[in-house]
Amino acid sequence: xxxxxxxxxxxxxxxxxxxxxxxxxxxxxxxxxxxxxxxxxxxxxxxxxxxxxxxxxxxxxxxxxxxxxxxxxxxxxxxxxxxxxxxxxxxxxxxxxxxxxxxxxxxxxxxxxxxxxxxxxxxxxxxxxxxxxxxxxxxxxxxxxxxxxxxxxxxxxxxxxxxxxxxxxxxxxxxxxxxxxxxxxxxxxxxxxxxxxxxxxxxxxxxxxxxxxxxxxxxxxxxxxxxxxxxxxxxxxxxxxxxxxxxxxxxxxxxxxxxxxxxxxxxxxxxxxxxxxxxxxxxxxxxxxxxxxxxxxxxxxxxxxxxxxxxxxxxxxxxxxxxxxxxxxxxxxx
Numbered sequence: 001x002x003x004x005x006x007x008x009x010x011x012x013x014x015x016x017x018x019x020x021x022x023x024x025x026x027x028x029x030x031x032x033x034x035x036x037x038x039x040x041x042x043x044x045x046x047x048x049x050x051x052x053x054x055x056x057x058x059x060x061x062x063x064x065x066x067x068x069x070x071x072x073x074x075x076x077x078x079x080x081x082x083x084x085x086x087x088x089x090x091x092x093x094x095x096x097x098x099x100x101x102x103x104x105x106x107x108x109x110x111x112x113x114x115x116x117x118x119x120x121x122x123x124x125x126x127x128x129x130x131x132x133x134x135x136x137x138x139x140x141x142x143x144x145x146x147x148x149x150x151x152x153x154x155x156x157x158x159x160x161x162x163x164x165x166x167x168x169x170x171x172x173x174x175x176x177x178x179x180x181x182x183x184x185x186x187x188x189x190x191x192x193x194x195x196x197x198x199x200x201x202x203x204x205x206x207x208x209x210x211x212x213x214x215x216x217x218x219x220x221x222x223x224x225x226x227x228x229x230x231x232x233x234x235x236x237x238x239x240x241x242x243x244x245x246x247x248x249x250x251x252x253x254x255x256x257x258x259x260x261x262x263x264x265x266x267x268x269x270x271x272x273x274x275x276x277x278x279x280x281x282x283x284x285x286x287x288x289x290x291x292x293x294x295x296x297x298x299x300x301x302x303x304x305x306x307x308x309x310x311x312x313x314x315x316x317x318x319x320x321x322x323x324x325x326x327x328x329x330x331x332x333x334x
Contacts (some may be wrong), residue, residue, distance in 0.1 A: 005081050006305050006311045010163055011309075013093035014300050021100035029095050029172075033179045036061055041184055045194040053198035056304050058180050062201070063174045069169030082254045089168055096163075096171045098155035102127075102148060103289050104330065113137055125152075129182070138258075139255035141280040145288055146257050149217070149249035150242045152292045154178050157299045158209035164306035177202050187238075203240050209242035212302075213295065214248040220294035221252035236271040243273055250274030253284055254289055 022028065037058070038303070044053040075085040106128045113120030120140040125132040127147050135143065162174035177198065184191050185199030214234060218224050230247040237243025237258075250257045256274035 002081075003308060003311045003315065006167075007307045009093050009168075010089045010160060010307065011300070011304060012090050013097060014099075014160070014296075016090075016094045017097040017100050019100070021104060022095075022098065029092065030175060030179055033065070033176050034183065035059075037180050037183050041194065045184070045190070051196050052150075054184065054194035058095060058184070058198045061180070062173050062176050065172040066169045069167070072169070073168045085317040086303070092168060093163065093171060096159045096175045098151065099293075102151050102155055106144045107285055107289065108150045110141060110282060113140050121282055124220045132184075138280055139153065141285075142255075142257060145253070145255070145280070145284065146246050148288055148292060149213075149245040149257075152217070152295060153210045153213035153241070153245045156296050157213045158206055158297055160213065160303040161209050161306070162205070164303040166308060167307075174205060202301040206241040210244045212299070214244040216295035216302075217245060217248040217291055218299050219254060219298060220291045221248075223252065225252045228325065233273045233275075235272060239271055249288060249291065253287060254278065255280060255284070308314070 040054075040057040040061070069092075072089060073087060076082075076089055077195050079085055087165055103122075109123045109127070112123035117137050117140070120137060121132045121135055124135070124140045124143050128143050130143065132140070132143070158178070159171045159174055162170035164170075166173070180195070180198035181202035184195030185202055186192070186195060203295060214230060215227075218226055218230065227246075230244070230251050233250070234244035234247035237246065246257050247258070249255075254274075254276045256272055256277040257269045258272040258274075260269045
């Protein structure tokens with residue numbers, strides 16, 4: 001029963017995310033993370049030793065949320081899964097997922113682009129970090145699909161996988177790292193030094209999730225035969241991770257992603273990913289969402305299985321330690 005209670009929070013959180021997405025107007029932990037990160041960037045991203053200051057401050061933020069997650073997990077166990085800490089655990093897992101909201105935002109980009117180019121540019125600016133003011137209609141739609149693929153990893157698969165191995169401390173720490181990367185992990189003159197630690201840490205923690213997301217999307221599209229091409233094209237990306245889910249979606253849809261983009265006033269030349277440079281059609285967003293949704297469900301099942309194994313192993317270790325302590329106690333009486 002405790003193992004079932006241990007895996008239930010993510011299952012319920014996933015269902016809540018599929019049903020609700022991010023609640024409009026409600027307090028959100030990620031917003032709090034962002035405020036902490038922004039405060040440190042304003043305070044420490046100046047003068048000398050920016051790389052060291054960024055590493056110390058942002059590293060401490062990761063340790064802080066890991067400690068807070070550990071504290072709440074301890075409360076859940078200490079109070080024997082009592083309702084209040086348990087519901088808070090579920091709520092935090094729910095807030096760390098962004099699958100439903102991501103789908104809505106990407107779909108909204110296509111709807112806005114159908115109404116006009118300026119509407120599409122404004123809508124896609126909500127979900128990408130690049131300058132959207134000069135994007136063409138096709139570039140607007142391409143940016144939305146690239147974001148859908150990349151954020152399936154960052155917003156769904158990676159958080160669930162972090163939880164599967166490390167529980168609540170893992171998922172909170174992952175989202176702090178990922179939020180840092182999205183705010184300060186750019187290769188621009190302003191962030192290159194200060195955000196170096198956050199960018200590299202984000203690269204590290206996403207090595208496995210990005211490649212798992214790629215495999216899940218290929219399974220969801222029903223064409224694992226594309227794996228060799230996807231792997232080769234995914235490795236072209238400037239990021240060691242983002243290219244793999246992007247390549248999986250590009251090949252599954254028969255599209256081409258990538259190309260030069262402007263980030264914070266600087267032109268970043270990204271390589272092309274995919275082989276078919278055809279026009280993106282309105283139907284493509286529906287096909288893309290269907291693929292990512294199926295991949296999300298498969299990722300959930302996998303992560304629940306991993307968490308079950310982790311909890312079973314922990315239970316076994318604790319049982320062995322308990323038996324050893326009991327044997328020593330009995331021997332002391334003899």
